[in-house]
Amino acid sequence: MNRKTAVWLLIPAFFGVLVFTFFPLIEIAIPTFQSQAGFFSLYTQFLKSSYNWTVIGRTFLIAVLTVIIVLILGLPISLWIGRQKKTVRQVLNLLILFPMLTNAVVRNFAWIIILGRDGIINKLLLSLHLIKAPLNILYTNTSIIIGSVYLFLPIMINTLIGSVAELNVEIEEAAAVLGSSPWHTLFKVIIPQLATSILTGCILVFAGTMTAYTTPQILGGNRHLVMATLIYQQAMTLGNWQNASVIALILIVISALSMWLMKRLSYRLDRRMTNA
Amino acid sequence: MANLEVKNLAKSYDGKTKVLQDISFTIENGELVSILGPSGCGKTTTLRIIAGLIQETAGQILVNGKDITKTPVYKRNFGMVFQSYALFPHLSVFDNVAFGLKMHKLSKQEINEKVSGILEMTGLSDLASQFPAQLSGGQQQRVSLARALVTNPEMLLMDEPLSNLDAKLRLKMREEIRKLQQEMKMTVLFVTHDQQECFAISDKVLIMNQGRIEQFDRPENIFHHPRTEYVARFIGYDNFIPVNADNRQDSYHIAVKGTRLTTEENNENAKVLTIRPENIQLNADSTENTLTGTITGREYLGQSFKYTIHSELGDFQVEEARQKMRSSGDEVKLTLRAKHLHPLSE
Ligand SMILES: Nc1ncnc2c1ncn2[C@@H]1O[C@H](COP(=O)(O)OP(=O)(O)O)[C@@H](O)[C@H]1O
Ligand SMILES: [Mg+2]
Numbered sequence: 001m002n003r004k005t006a007v008w009l010l011i012p013a014f015f016g017v018l019v020f021t022f023f024p025l026i027e028i029a030i031p032t033f034q035s036q037a038g039f040f041s042l043y044t045q046f047l048k049s050s051y052n053w054t055v056i057g058r059t060f061l062i063a064v065l066t067v068i069i070v071l072i073l074g075l076p077i078s079l080w081i082g083r084q085k086k087t088v089r090q091v092l093n094l095l096i097l098f099p100m101l102t103n104a105v106v107r108n109f110a111w112i113i114i115l116g117r118d119g120i121i122n123k124l125l126l127s128l129h130l131i132k133a134p135l136n137i138l139y140t141n142t143s144i145i146i147g148s149v150y151l152f153l154p155i156m157i158n159t160l161i162g163s164v165a166e167l168n169v170e171i172e173e174a175a176a177v178l179g180s181s182p183w184h185t186l187f188k189v190i191i192p193q194l195a196t197s198i199l200t201g202c203i204l205v206f207a208g209t210m211t212a213y214t215t216p217q218i219l220g221g222n223r224h225l226v227m228a229t230l231i232y233q234q235a236m237t238l239g240n241w242q243n244a245s246v247i248a249l250i251l252i253v254i255s256a257l258s259m260w261l262m263k264r265l266s267y268r269l270d271r272r273m274t275n276a
Numbered sequence: 277m278a279n280l281e282v283k284n285l286a287k288s289y290d291g292k293t294k295v296l297q298d299i300s301f302t303i304e305n306g307e308l309v310s311i312l313g314p315s316g317c318g319k320t321t322t323l324r325i326i327a328g329l330i331q332e333t334a335g336q337i338l339v340n341g342k343d344i345t346k347t348p349v350y351k352r353n354f355g356m357v358f359q360s361y362a363l364f365p366h367l368s369v370f371d372n373v374a375f376g377l378k379m380h381k382l383s384k385q386e387i388n389e390k391v392s393g394i395l396e397m398t399g400l401s402d403l404a405s406q407f408p409a410q411l412s413g414g415q416q417q418r419v420s421l422a423r424a425l426v427t428n429p430e431m432l433l434m435d436e437p438l439s440n441l442d443a444k445l446r447l448k449m450r451e452e453i454r455k456l457q458q459e460m461k462m463t464v465l466f467v468t469h470d471q472q473e474c475f476a477i478s479d480k481v482l483i484m485n486q487g488r489i490e491q492f493d494r495p496e497n498i499f500h501h502p503r504t505e506y507v508a509r510f511i512g513y514d515n516f517i518p519v520n521a522d523n524r525q526d527s528y529h530i531a532v533k534g535t536r537l538t539t540e541e542n543n544e545n546a547k548v549l550t551i552r553p554e555n556i557q558l559n560a561d562s563t564e565n566t567l568t569g570t571i572t573g574r575e576y577l578g579q580s581f582k583y584t585i586h587s588e589l590g591d592f593q594v595e596e597a598r599q600k601m602r603s604s605g606d607e608v609k610l611t612l613r614a615k616h617l618h619p620l621s622e
Contacts, residue, residue, distance in 0.1 A: 170362035173329050174420075176349045177356040178427065179379030192366040269366075 025252075028245045035242075042246050052230075052247075059226040060254070062141060062216070063209040066148040070205050071198065073149070074156035079190070081157070082164025093161055096154045108147055108218040115143050115219075139221030147215040152205040159201035163194050199266035203259050210255045227251045278340045278430040278463060279305045280326070285335035287321055287487075295321050296487045299335070303431070303480075308457050308464040310474040312510075313484035319467045322484075323433050326465065328352045339430055350379075355424030357434040361416045363408040369395070369419050370404040376427040394426045397456070414445050421453070431463035438473065450477050471511055475499065483507050501541075504622040508550045513618075514593035515556070517549040533588050535567045538614045546619030553582065553595040555616035558608045565612040571604050585610065 035041045046052055081092045099107065114120045115138040122134040137143050167190065175185045191198070213228040220226065225233065227247055235244035280303045287296040296318045303309045311319045325332045328349030336345050344352060364372050370391055377387045395401045398418045408416055417437065424432055437453070438446045454477040457464050468474045474481055475495040483490040483498065483506075490510075491503040502508035505516060517537075523530045527544050530537045537549065560566075569587030576582075580597040585608060592610060602608065 168360060168362060170358045170360050171364060173327075173349075174356065174358060174362040174423075175364070175375065176329065177327055177352070177354055178376035178423070179350050179353070180375070181350050184379075189364060192364075195366070 028248055031242055032245045032249060042242060043250070046243065046246050046250070055225050055227055055230050056250070056254075058141060058224065059210060059228075059251075062144050062148065062226060063206050065145050066152060066209045067202050067206050069145065069149050070153050070156045071202065074153055074160060074201065075191075075194075075198070078157050078160035078164050082161045082167075086165075089161065089165060093158065096157050099150075100154055104151070104214045105218065107150070108215055111143065111147050111150070111219055112138060115146065138219065139224060141220075141224060143219040144216045144224060144226070147219040148209045148212060151212070151215055152208050155204050155208070156201040159204065160194065160197050163197040167193060195269045196266050199262050199269070203262050203266075206262075207255050207259055210258075211251065279303060280431055280463065280465070281336075281338040281341075282322075282326065283336040283338065285322065285325060285337075286333045287318070287325060287330075288333050294487055296325075296333075299487075299489055301482055301489065301492050303463055303465060305463055306461045307479045308454065308462075308466060308477060309480045309482060310466045310468055310478040311482045311484055312468060312471060312474045314510075315469060317484045318487040319469075319484060320435055323356075323435050323465065323467050327354050327356055327433050353427070353430050355427065355429035355432040357417075357420050357424050357432070357437045359436045359439060361408075361420040361440075363416055363419055363423070365408050368405050368407055369400060369411070372408065372419055373423045373426050376423065380427060390426055394422045398422045413441055414449065417441065417449060421456075425456075425460070425462075431465065432457075434464065434466045436467055436469070438468070439470075446473070453477065483510060485510075501618065502550070502620065505548055505550070505620050506622075508618070508620060512552060513550040514553045515551045517589055519543075519546055519549060519619075535589060537565050537612065537617065539617050539619050540614045541619055543619035545621040547622065548620050549617050550620055551612050551617050553593040554580070554597075555613065556592060556594045557611040557613070558583075558594060558596055558602070560609070560611040562611050565614060565617065567610050567612075569608060569610055571602055571606045571608060574601060574604060576601070 032042050033039050037045075081089055081096075084092065112119070116122070117134045117136070117138070119138070121137065122131075125131045126134065137146075171193070172185050172189055175189045176182075180189065211228055212226075213232065216224070216226045216229050217232070220229065228251070231244045231247045231251070234240045234247065282302070283300050285296055285299040286294065288294050299318075299322060301309075311322060313319055321330070324330045326337055328344075328347065332345070336343055338344065339352075364375065367375065373391045373394060374387050377390055382390070391404075392401070395404055398421060400415070400418055400422060403411065403415060403419075408419065411419065417440075421437075434453075438449055441449060450473055453464075453466075456462070466474070466478065475498075478495055480493065481495050481498055482492045485506050491498055491507045493501075493503075498507065499511060502511060502513060508516075517532060519530050519532060523532050524543070524546075525531055525536075527542045528539055530539070530543060530546075530549070539546075539549065543549070567587050567589060569585040569592065571583050572586045572591070573584035574581060577595070580595050581601050583594045583596065583602065585592045585594055587610065594610065596602075
């Protein structure tokens with residue numbers, strides 16, 4: 001197939017992206033700049049409110065903490081699964097992806113049962129006399145983070161397993177023979193080789209958590225809004241569509257910027273290892 | 277550099293199959309010893325146990341008389357060159373080579389000096405800032421050698437280091453390895469399945485078969501005095517004449533099916549006599565160990581011709597360097613000189 005036909009074949013997809021992704025975005029963006037008070041006035045107004053900054057900060061914090069926890073949990077699990085025989089690996093990978101096939105709302109309600117005042121965790125801690133009164137876990141940042149970790153851990157693991165399986169074990173053995181302890185090998189030999197996949201996993205989890213709606217809605221309640229739930233509140237409860245659009249765009253900019261930064265980092269790592 | 281003693285090593289991966297059995301040998305300081313054997317005979321397993329990468333089932337490893345069997349791999353201070361080179365893909369050539377020195381907590385200046393020195397020695401100075409993925413196979417091989425040598429290890433372990441290189445480069449690298457080994461007076465254990473390669477560079481050769489040592493000796497001794505039929509076959513003795521007690525006349529004379537054969541070596545324990553194809557003479561002017569046969573097959577080898585000759589003692593493989601090829605069906609006289617006819621006891 002030559003270049004010319006390839007270009008022709010791409011045209012439908014091009015219009016698809018234009019119509020379904022680009023136009024709606026413009027549609028949202030335009031009104032946010034049409035305020036009488038000035039071009040950016042809606043944005044400056046939004047950013048003047050300290051409450052809004054709290055929400056932005058919370059969204060960011062939850063995303064960052066979720067990424068960190070998912071990575072800390074996901075890396076050892078992936079290292080273990082990635083080193084199994086191919087058939088075992090595939091079965092475990094399926095099991096890990098299985099929760100993603102169930103409905104997100106259902107999964108989050110499961111966490112309400114686990115984390116609530118009368119939930120399993122509180123009952124357990126009370127019966128062990130580790131606490132005197134039930135803990136408030138539900139409807140806090142903590143519960144949102146727990147839900148997000150649960151939601152995105154499979155994605156991280158799934159991203160890492162393939163790369164772990166492809167690692168040449170002799171490279172780690174070479175490090176050991178040269179005097180590298182197992183921990184040193186993990187941090188200086190294994191993780192650097194997985195850097196690109198780790199970054200990819202982080203980008204996916206970060207973007208996912210930043211923009212997730214269901215989990216913070218169900219597990220965060222009304223007092224712990226994140227940007228996605230704030231958008232919903234502005235639009236559906238207050239009917240302030242303009243403001244909702246402003247937040248949406250800010251969210252897009254923050255997510256895109258963070259992803260671009262991570263992507264650049266990963267590109268630099270990648271170039272070193274695969275340049276021929 | 278040090279001497280290595282391996283005592284009664286045994287290994288089983290699954291608790292049933294014995295991959296190694298009763299492996300014992302000693303490598304003296306400054307020697308290059310090769311382990312030679314077919315694929316799957318346990319060469320890599322032996323090397324990896326010595327390095328400490330896998331656990332032996334039984335036996336001991338001593339370096340300079342000190343038992344290191346329980347020492348973990350990262351505290352053994354060996355150098356190792358892997359078949360896949362196993363370079364760190366995320367580190368430059370310089371940092372690959374510096375890795376072991378950093379583990380030994382050398383100062384930055386010392387590291388710089390040593391790395392530059394070894395890169396110079398292995399002809400890699402210009403590539404110091406390149407990454408492994410940018411290097412050719414031969415260059416990667418050199419980096420892996422430099423990385424193993426720079427820490428001044430007790431001994432160097434090499435697992436088929438040349439098997440991924442093309443024939444020409446393989447010849448060149450094996451000379452380089454030998455030269456480097458002699459200059460630095462290194463103790464080296466070299467694993468290979470290439471007989472020629474191994475005889476060319478080794479002080480001693482250890483021939484392995486199914487997890488056991490068949491013979492451990494200097495290459496020339498193995499070549500001229502193979503201990504077992506297995507070794508003889510492995511190094512190109514193609515002719516085997518089975519003998520038993522009834523055939524024996526005295527310690528130096530055997531009569532098989534009416535043919536009287538004399539050996540120079542004592543044949544008291546012989547189960548079989550062997551001779552190399554190129555050591556059988558055709559139509560020689562001699563009556564020493566002679567028999568007659570008919571040419572049934574022939575092959576052109578370039579320098580020589582190879583014949584299959586049928587005789588009353590069975591088929592013989594004979595290599596003859598001669599201008600003119602003999603014809604199939606020709607009757608010839610074979611002379612098996614006593615000095616080339618080796619009795620084997622196993
Ligand atoms: N990790 C392992 N688990 C089980 N069996 C193994 C393992 N490594 C090697 N073996 C078996 O041990 C035998 C010797 O293998 P190896 O030492 O690699 O031989 P070589 O290096 O001479 O080709 C082979 O039969 C091989 O199948
Ligand atoms: Mg091997």
